Amino acid sequence: MSATVKTLVNQPYKYGFVTDIEADTIERGLNEDIIRIISAKKNEPEFMLQFRLKAYGQWLKMKEPSWAHVTYPPIDYQDIIYYCAPKQKKEQLNSLEEVDPTLLATFEKLGIPLSEQKRLGNVAVDAIFDSVSIATTFKEKLAEDGVIFCSISEALQEHPELVQKYLGTVVPVGDNYFAALNSAVFSDGSFVFIPQGVKCPMELSTYFRINNGETGQFERTLIIAEEGAEVSYLEGCTAPMYDSNQLHAAVVELVALDNAQIKYSTVQNWYAGDHLGKGGIYNFVTKRGLCKGINSKISWTQVETGSAITWKYPSCVLVGDNSVGEFYSIALTNNMQQADTGTKMIHIGKNTRSRIISKGISAGKSQNSYRGLVKIGPKAVGAKNYSQCDSMLIGDNAAANTFPYIQVDNQTGKVEHEASTSKIGEDRLFYLAQRGISEEDAVSMLVSGFCKDVLNELPMEFAAEADKLLSLKLEGTVG
Amino acid sequence: MTEMILAVKNLTASIDDTPILKGVNLEVKAGEIHAIMGRNGSGKSTFSKVLAGHPAYEVTGGEVIYQGENLLEKEAEERAIAGIFLAFQYPLEIPGVSNLDFLRVAYNARRKHQGLAEMDPFDFEDLVAEKLDLVKMDASFLERSVNEGFSGGEKKRNEILQMALLEPTLAILDETDSGLDIDALKTVAHGVNQLTNPNNACIAITHYQRLLDYIIPDYVHVMQDGEIVTSGGKELALELESRGYDYFNK
Numbered sequence: 001m002s003a004t005v006k007t008l009v010n011q012p013y014k015y016g017f018v019t020d021i022e023a024d025t026i027e028r029g030l031n032e033d034i035i036r037i038i039s040a041k042k043n044e045p046e047f048m049l050q051f052r053l054k055a056y057g058q059w060l061k062m063k064e065p066s067w068a069h070v071t072y073p074p075i076d077y078q079d080i081i082y083y084c085a086p087k088q089k090k091e092q093l094n095s096l097e098e099v100d101p102t103l104l105a106t107f108e109k110l111g112i113p114l115s116e117q118k119r120l121g122n123v124a125v126d127a128i129f130d131s132v133s134i135a136t137t138f139k140e141k142l143a144e145d146g147v148i149f150c151s152i153s154e155a156l157q158e159h160p161e162l163v164q165k166y167l168g169t170v171v172p173v174g175d176n177y178f179a180a181l182n183s184a185v186f187s188d189g190s191f192v193f194i195p196q197g198v199k200c201p202m203e204l205s206t207y208f209r210i211n212n213g214e215t216g217q218f219e220r221t222l223i224i225a226e227e228g229a230e231v232s233y234l235e236g237c238t239a240p241m242y243d244s245n246q247l248h249a250a251v252v253e254l255v256a257l258d259n260a261q262i263k264y265s266t267v268q269n270w271y272a273g274d275h276l277g278k279g280g281i282y283n284f285v286t287k288r289g290l291c292k293g294i295n296s297k298i299s300w301t302q303v304e305t306g307s308a309i310t311w312k313y314p315s316c317v318l319v320g321d322n323s324v325g326e327f328y329s330i331a332l333t334n335n336m337q338q339a340d341t342g343t344k345m346i347h348i349g350k351n352t353r354s355r356i357i358s359k360g361i362s363a364g365k366s367q368n369s370y371r372g373l374v375k376i377g378p379k380a381v382g383a384k385n386y387s388q389c390d391s392m393l394i395g396d397n398a399a400a401n402t403f404p405y406i407q408v409d410n411q412t413g414k415v416e417h418e419a420s421t422s423k424i425g426e427d428r429l430f431y432l433a434q435r436g437i438s439e440e441d442a443v444s445m446l447v448s449g450f451c452k453d454v455l456n457e458l459p460m461e462f463a464a465e466a467d468k469l470l471s472l473k474l475e476g477t478v479g
Numbered sequence: 480m481t482e483m484i485l486a487v488k489n490l491t492a493s494i495d496d497t498p499i500l501k502g503v504n505l506e507v508k509a510g511e512i513h514a515i516m517g518r519n520g521s522g523k524s525t526f527s528k529v530l531a532g533h534p535a536y537e538v539t540g541g542e543v544i545y546q547g548e549n550l551l552e553k554e555a556e557e558r559a560i561a562g563i564f565l566a567f568q569y570p571l572e573i574p575g576v577s578n579l580d581f582l583r584v585a586y587n588a589r590r591k592h593q594g595l596a597e598m599d600p601f602d603f604e605d606l607v608a609e610k611l612d613l614v615k616m617d618a619s620f621l622e623r624s625v626n627e628g629f630s631g632g633e634k635k636r637n638e639i640l641q642m643a644l645l646e647p648t649l650a651i652l653d654e655t656d657s658g659l660d661i662d663a664l665k666t667v668a669h670g671v672n673q674l675t676n677p678n679n680a681c682i683a684i685t686h687y688q689r690l691l692d693y694i695i696p697d698y699v700h701v702m703q704d705g706e707i708v709t710s711g712g713k714e715l716a717l718e719l720e721s722r723g724y725d726y727f728n729k
Binding site: 426427428430431432433434435436437438439441445446448449450451452453 | 531532533534535554555556558559560564565567570571573574575576580581584585588589592624641645
């Protein structure tokens, strides 16, 4: 481009404030005692402690993965605080009214009012602040339909049998380095159980907030949809601006039984670091869904705009015959951000189908890689996959990569892969400018057009928000 | 006195340090249609892009006065909202953006400049529906992504549809006839003729005389090697057709 790519100006990060609240923090570092302390603080059943210790044992034997197309200085795992909970006046909260007003104000400021009167009528929220869940809204109303929506800590108290039955069945404790770490030290997360035949009457969502600068956030989410059940779940994430990096290593497990459907959407806007790459979240996340039953369906939709580094491959294991896995992704990187993200579709059952639509947008000096595996097993007769990976470059200094891995072990499998790379080039911008459309509007028009197939997959109230977020993140990227 | 819309004096411009325009002079008054003819590489298309403010071209000398103001100081987008419209030789595709949304954003950008409120999507749809007939376009075009998968003729008609909506003061048609069959050419020319009036002006850039059978110019200019070498009335186009460009070599 003819000297038109301006210095990148990042839109000030709106969620970068810190909440001043007294916290119950344990000493930094990781060892068996720390794990026992976390488990004891949460008054966990014995099986949970054993689960954690087993994971820790495996983690000690594992090596941090280095195959991703990202670079960062070594992480000192002994320098992280593994548990940090805001101190509340009462140990056991009976209602939202008892939540510390500072915390309520924090979520209000983030646009997530927790008081039920102020909420959108059709969205229930679990709010997680550092290591603990602060509040879950609409719990009673959901319970009328038999839906359980609460923090995983609470589920361990109230429904330990359900947690024990499913936890670690999709992502085993030793699955990978970060999953093992999470299994050892996870502090909170959301738990969802939709009983047989129930279509969850509202959208469920979890809002993750990292506040403390030295804490890692290790949340664990478990969603179970029994036979014929349906649920749509959305997570949002923000963090304050710190010069240091914080580690966020989450595990999400989804289980869909016969004819069940789970739709899981993410709008990730963790602090991305400044334009020089200082600070920001390391987002190293393992998300996997198990289509255990016949005709079940799991659909991942993600809009990844934040984090200094994103390492994340929401996957589907298609065990049930005729089950369907979907992955719709927008990954936007700007400045010095790095993203290595994609999916795995593992076809095991007959006539299983999967669909991958990935849109990567790279601006600034960022690195944006799509990495995806499509595996069609020997018994997955008639399995089909369609993958489409499109990259869009803004400016001359950003990079986009695509790493597709395809493995087909039977004759009847069908895999289609399409990929494209385009550039928000001068000519397109000129065309729009010639129609009187300002540069900012032109860029956001081109980007939302590029992302349309994915934005359409988001629940309606979040699609508009995500679209706005994308424009915001790109302000000043061309000029 | 007829209003002067465009006055170009000794305009020189280059791309990547290669001079393309080497002193173009042209005056266009309200109500006039000018044709600029010339071979490939003579600088015609560059001239249109320079007038519209394409950032890849550097103006190295001369001046362009548009409605009494220095056009060269304005960004492409400001020129557009001031009423300069370029019908592209190769209209660009914008995947995922519906033609209707695109047209509405462009239309509202113009309205905003005029101090008018943005038109809401419903009223806008009614407005577009009226204009569609002019270029014989079906309403289904509006739902498709801008120019994506359009045939050459459809793209050109879409350009004229935009022109109809934006009602430019100065329309520049850059080889709008290229790649069109005779029916499409007639449709496009008809659209342009409906849109010209005593208050606006049009510059039609073309290789061939045949466009000028349908859009009758008041003046014809021949461009060679970055300059206008000859100007005349509409009969000049016919002369050019019979004698060839070489006859007009400097």
